Amino acid sequence: MTTTNALQFPISEAPAMGQPLQVAEGVYWLRMPLPFALNHINLWLLEDHLGWTIVDTGINTSACKELWQQVFDHHLNNKPVHQLIVTHLHPDHVGLAGWICERWGLQLQMSRTDYITCKVLMSDTGQPAPKAAVDFYQRAGATDDQLAYYKTKFGGYGKSIYPMPDSYARLQEGLSVTMAGHRWEIIVGRGHAPEHVCLLCPELNVFISGDQLLPTISSNVSVWPVEPHANPLKDWLDSCAMLQHRIPADVLVLPSHGQVFFGAHKRLQRLIEGHEKSLMTLLETCQQPQRNVDLFSQLFRRPINNDLLTLAVGETQAHLNYLISKNKLQRIPDHHGVVWYQTL
């Protein structure tokens, strides 16, 4: 057991890539590689007398497919995979859903909003960036070089995802599923993804949190060009508060990145306080009018390169829109179409 920031990590060493490690009765931790700075994702395998449930899939790369094939060949105790659940629409979670469904003849189980949004986003692949999207980053203060780079990368979402199944079974708040011989309650969180499925097993006292609750990273909460006035930070903070009531303080949390941990309530409180601190900092900084891009140094510790621009603009805009919704900040457009923000 190691302890950091009041969280407890009962398994100090993560499993090797593609090697399932038991973390609770019938519940296994499976790690897969990601080709990003964040270099891994945690997936979950749950065993019962019928076979296996997979929760989340990894990204659509040959490396992940090869590791899955090894799992299928050597780690399933001669039982089939009979359920596939995806927590949310991001490519590291849903990337191989279509491939696994084809391989095992399964119907994907996912929330409706994330399934449909995923299909819509995939349809952008191969299309030019729409004017509304370019305008969104231009209003934020992106340079011509940054906008040109954005246009070359547009549609990348669909490239990391195997073609999605054309039908699915809907998971939603209030329903439950059976995995590893136990009932798991579906708890929906919002803000990081539109309708993120988390799974709580009261009998095992285990919580599969996806990206809704991570031990060390603060999940990205972003505004996207398709809905520039969205307020996802309110959704996120409301979800953190909701989870503090819904899940037990001593639950074992199985997150999609980092180590499994105890200390859910403390971590949720820290996430809430982190955003509240950022909001206060922005209000102080915006005593003098600022553009979205001027605020990166207040919110992010690392430098923002072209690849991180959309996440940084999106997360900054989430904080700005939250403050606007509270009537604490005003938008001031200039003659170049760039928006400045000033504290009221």
Ligand SMILES: [Zn+2]
């Ligand atoms: Zn995610």
